[in-house]
Amino acid sequence: MNAIKRGLTKQEAAEYCGCSTPGAFDQWRSKGIVPGPIPGTARWDRKALDAALDRASGLMTKSEELTPYQRWKVENAQKAEASNA
Numbered sequence: 001m002n003a004i005k006r007g008l009t010k011q012e013a014a015e016y017c018g019c020s021t022p023g024a025f026d027q028w029r030s031k032g033i034v035p036g037p038i039p040g041t042a043r044w045d046r047k048a049l050d051a052a053l054d055r056a057s058g059l060m061t062k063s064e065e066l067t068p069y070q071r072w073k074v075e076n077a078q079k080a081e082a083s084n085a
Contacts, residue, residue: 007044008043012044017034035077
């Protein structure tokens with residue numbers, strides 16, 4: 001069975017997003033274009049990457065945007081990740 005992986009390594013996530021290198025992917029992360037890894041892991045969620053790219057591209061409708069609480073969770077997860085780096 002060839003299931004499509006949802007949890008991607010950094011290299012796979014970079015390739016999935018169209019970044020030529022993991023360094024370019026890191027730049028996208030620092031700009032807030034794509035999220036960090038799933039908390040406590042070194043894996044990126046394919047669906048989270050899709051949603052982030054949809055938002056960055058303007059493809060997400062108003063009803064699909066994050067609630068203030070969801071935005072707060074994302075922002076705090078990113079801050080926690082940065083302080084742990």
